[in-house]
Each structure stands twice: as C-alpha cells, then as structure tokens.
Amino acid sequence: MTETRFHAMPGGRQIAYRFTPGQGPALVFLPGYMSDMAGGKATAVFEMAQATGLSCLLLDYSGCGQSPGDFADGTLSRWKEEILALIEALELQEVILAGSSMGGWLMLLAGLALGERLKGLIGIAAAPDFTEWGIPQMDKALLADGETIWEDNPYGPEPTPTHPGFWADGQANRQLEGEIAIDCPVRLLHGQRDPDVPWDISLQLAEKLRSADVQVTLIKDGDHRLSRESDIALLLRTVAELVLPRAGAAD
Template identity: 40%
Template sequence: MTAPDFFKGSENRQLAYHRTPGKGPWIVFLGGLKSDMEGTKALHLEAWARAQGRAFLRFDYSGHGQSTGTFEEGCIGDWAEDSFNIIQELTDGMIVPVGSSMGGWQALLLARRIPERIKGVVTIAAAPDFTEDGYWAGFTQAQKTQLKTDGRIEIPSDYMEPYVITWRMIKDGRKQLVLRSPLALPFPVRCLQGTADTAVSTQTALRLLEHAVCPDMRLTLVKDADHRFSDAPCLDLIEAAVTDIVSITT
C-alpha cells in the first residue's frame, strides 16, 4: 500500500487521498460510512481507470481511514464539505462521482451543489437520508431519549464493530436530506443494488428512482448481491456503469 498525499480541508482537517492524472472526466470514488479508500471497489476502479488512462481520485473523509479526526466527531455535512473541497481543488472539468452506500448520498449532495461539473453519477447501494429513515426511524423511544441526553448511542453493524451514532449526526443529517424536496439530476445516473443487501433495501433504491427528476436514470438489481457489492460480477457491473456514463456524448 503506497503512502497517500494529504489535502488540507475545512477546519484544518487533513484528508488522505490518491490521485491518478489522466483523460477526463475525472472518476471520483466516494466511500461509505466508516469505510476507507483502500476497499475492494475503490482499488478495483482505480486499477481499471489506470488501464483506461482515465483520471481518478479516491480519498478518505475526515474521521475515516488515514485522514485526521475521529468518526464520532463527524457528520454528513462535514463529509460533504470534505468531498466538495477536495474535488474542487484536485480535479478539473467534468467529474463522475461513484458513490457507495453513504457515498451515494454524498454523490447526490454534490449533484445538487455543482450540477454543472457532473458528467453523470454511479451509485452502489446508495443510502440517501439514512440518518433519518434508517437510524432515527428505527430507534426505540428509549434510544431516542438516550441520544438526546447522552449525545450518542452505539448500534450494531453487520459488517464491522458497532457504530457510534451522535445526536449531532442526526440533527445535521436533517439539513442534508435529498428525498424530501425536488431532486434534479440533469445528467445520466446509473444505480446498482443487491437484493440481499441487509443495510440498504431495494425499496430505498426504488424510492430514489421514483423521486429524482432525471432524463436518463436506470436501476440495476442484482439477485443475491449483498451490501459489499464486491465480487467479480458486481465489480464488472460497476465498470460497465462507469463506462456507460463516460461514453455518453452531449
């Protein structure tokens, strides 16, 4: 594993990244909650981009991977700022955000903020609004009370150690919601979703498909694929989705 470079983001957050120059548009991988840029999908897509001679950027949000800060200090809005700032500084021209899980939400926030720079979007098990529709909606009244009183609770994960969820994350998440108001995506969007995903349901994928205003949006459901979406056939589908986006001429 090669050492990353570091970008100074908001509030002196040091964001670790790997940047591969090449022809545009820039492919930007946006990881999931508590994931890092060394995951299977990010590394596979980077290798694919190198082979294609394409520009590629992967990075760790603050409190993730090799970036500074702790996960518990962060929230959706902080990671949106991280994404926006590093993309604005380290890429030029058009971009194709590829967002996995929470990264899918981040891709949609980017699309809302800088639509003029987006060639298209690829999402993998996108989890928009999960702090409200997943966490908050699923908490018991006792958990909600504890969250407000103590400022944090722990919840189990199917994929790693328990998540620490903070009241700040819930409150900030309400400022970042994308499924409660019109969501214009004036570019091609390709959504990938496994039917055996226990973290993000197919209903979430269908809700996003129905909610967004988009001239060219497609959802691919993969039978028995789980949330990781990282086996060989799934990686091939990610490649195909990105290839589809970058090949579209306007």
Template identity: 40%
Template sequence: MSYNEKIDATLADTLTTQDGETLAYYHLLGSKPGIMFCGGFMSDMTGTRSMALENFARKRGQAFTRFDYRGHGQSSSSFREGTISKWKMDAITVFDSLTSGPMVLVGSSMGGWIALLLALARPERVVGIVGISAAPDFTEDLMWAKFDENVRHTLITERVYLKNSDSFDQPYIITMDLIEDGRNHLIMREPIPIKAPVRLLHGMRDTSVPYQLSIILADRLKSEDVQLHLVKDGGHRLSTNRDLSLLMRATSDLLEI
C-alpha cells in the same frame, strides 16, 4: 476480467481543509471525464470497489480520485465528530482542489448520498453518477425512524449510541449530532434536481440499505436517464467479480455518453 490487481493502497497524499483538518487522498492523472469515488460510513479509500475502480481507470488512462473523509482511514479527526455537513464539505474540498473538467461520481452507501449532494453543489461539472447501494437520508430513515424508544432516549440523553453492524466487526458510532445535522441535508422528500445520467446498483439481499430505496431514488431524480440494476443475490457490499464487472460497465457507460 479481474479488477483486483494489487495496488499499493498505502500511498496517499494529503490536503488541508479550511477548518484545519487533513484529508488523505490518491489522485491519478488521466483523460476526462474523471472519476471520483465517495466511500461509505466507517469505510476508507482502500476498499475493494475503490481499488477496483482505480485499476479500471488506470487501464483506460482515465483521471481518478479517491479520498478519506475526516475521521475515516488516514485522514485526521475522530469518526465520532463527523456529520453529513462535514463529510459533504470534505468531498467538495477534494473535488474543487484536485479535479477539473467533467467528472463522474461513484458513491457507495453513504457515499451515494454524498455524491448526490456534491452533484447538487457542482451541477455544471458532474456529468454522471453511479450509486452502489446508495443510502440518501439514511440518518433519518434508516437510523432514527427505525430506532426504538430506548435507543432514541440514549441518543437524546447521552448523545451517542453504539449499534451492532452487519458489515463491520466493530459497532457503528451513531451520535445525536449526526442525526440532527443529517436533517439539514435530506433530499428524498421531494424531486431531486439532478439532470445528469445516473446508474443505480443494488443488491436485493442488502440487510443494511433496502433495495427499495434505490427504486424510490430513481423516481425522485429529475434526470430522464436513470437506470436501476438489481442483483437478486447481492448483499450490501456488491464486491464479487461479477458485481465489480457490473460497476465497471455502469461507469464506462457514463464516461462514454
């Protein structure tokens, strides 16, 4: 089954945050539980996984929401000014303003971290989480801990570092504000008090986020209903038709619990 039917991804509405930023979003009315997609670092809401999920939700008659964090896609602000705190609050703003009732969160890469933070903030409404190459604590464990002394010196003195990316044509913009703020949201150091069912999907050839992180995450979560699916030849994006079918099965599983 194909989930790549064409949808006009340019159609977006906007809402305004408490601090005056404009967030672009698309919201599809439908049955509950609804689905909300949280994108990755430097990604936007028109990517393969989010649009495939919208097709999936539309065919099921399911409520669905996708959005751009500030500094991403069609939303306001610059990417360089973004932090985990700001992107978390953007997700909460969209969640509170546009959705109602039980929700399944789907988070890709950084969006997996954001989805976990959102579930911790709104545990009464989040009934399931799907993580795609989830990257909780990536600012500390996949950035700062991996940087050599020269990169750390650049960040400390210049407050910004441009890092070549395997996933994007342009370099990652990494700021010291992002690193420092990320330390306020680390969740992998102790058990994570999320009890909702969780499905984790990760490619074993992911060169951006090691699949071992999902194994550790599965252990940290307090939920007893956690399933991890490793794709041996899968990369970071997990966006082939086979990967998308896996994503839809995981999402459908949580919608029907």
C-alpha cells in the same frame, strides 16, 4: 500504485487522497459509513482508471482511513465540504461521482453543489436519508437528547456508533422528500438481499431524481457490499458506460 497525498483544509484538517490524472470527466469514489478508499470497489475503480487512462480521485473523509481526526466529529456536511475542496484543489472541471451506501447520499449532496460540472452519478446500494428510515424511533429520541447509539456491526468486531451530531446533520440533509434537482445520467446498483439498505430505496431515489436518464439495476442475490467478482465487474461496466464515451469525445 499512486501514492497517498494529503490536502490541507482550513482549520487544520488533513484529507488523505489518491489521484490519477487522465482523460474525460474525473471519477470520484465516495466510500460508505466508516469505510475508506482502501476498499475493494474503490480500488477496482481506481485500477480501471489507471489502466484505461481515465482521471480518478479516491479520498478518506476526516476521521476515516488515513485521514486524521475524530470520527465522532464527522457529518455529511463536513464530508461534503472535504469532497468539494479536493475537486477544487485538483481543478476537476467535469466529475462523475460514484457513491457506496452512505457515499450514495453524499454523491447527491456534492452533486447538487457541483451544478453543471456534474456529468454522472453511480450509486452502489445508495442510502440517502438513512438517519430517518434506518433508525428506530426510540433511538432517534436518544440521539435528539445528545446520546450516541451503538449497533452490532456485521462487518467487524467493534459496534457501529451513530453520533448525535451526525444524526442531526443527516436529518437536515434528507433528499427523498421532494424532487432532487439533478439532470445528469444516473445509474443505481442494488442487491435484493441487502440487509442494511432496502433495495426499494434505490427505486425511491430514481423517482425523486429530476433526470430522465436514470436506470436501476437490481442484483437478485446481491448483498449490501456488492463486492463479489461479479458485482465488481458490473460496477466497472457501469463506469465504462458513463465515462468512456465522454472521454472519447474529449480527445
């Protein structure tokens, strides 16, 4: 097991990460909202990379998992900055981003910033723009007034907060309203029994991406997490399809 390390950001933030060097483009797994790098999908991707000699980076956004900080300070822009800082610090020249739920929004923002270094995207129940379509108008008004809203959390005992800073930053980073200038191969996986992110979001995303190499895989009985053994197997096959040919070409 590769040890957890910490990257120091300007201003004192410490970002927890795990990295295994290897061939080909580096896989970078981006967790969902209030999730971390200890999740089942992230762990499976990391273990696959270690077993096949691929490069892989896991990280916890500030205020999440092992990274210190206040979750209430977290925004997409802040977390994107942390992702890009780690990619730079580790000198990763080619990158494939895999994003789960909110991580699927962050993969677009980070991918746009990476430019030609971006070699692929894998979205797992990707949730771009959920501050727009996922929040009722009444709650948007509360957030706009500076109030935090709380929702029932089906995945844990504590309610899920949405803080006004995160919401405002999300609204400023919406991606589905115009063309997304990304040209690399993109694979989108989505369960059709996802109660949190409608699977139509992946279809909308596929339409907005400029890339001609976009494939959407719908799992008819899949839920939001897509963490069953069969779901993990599909994710790893998808990773292998994108990464292994490039890793072979780099030999």
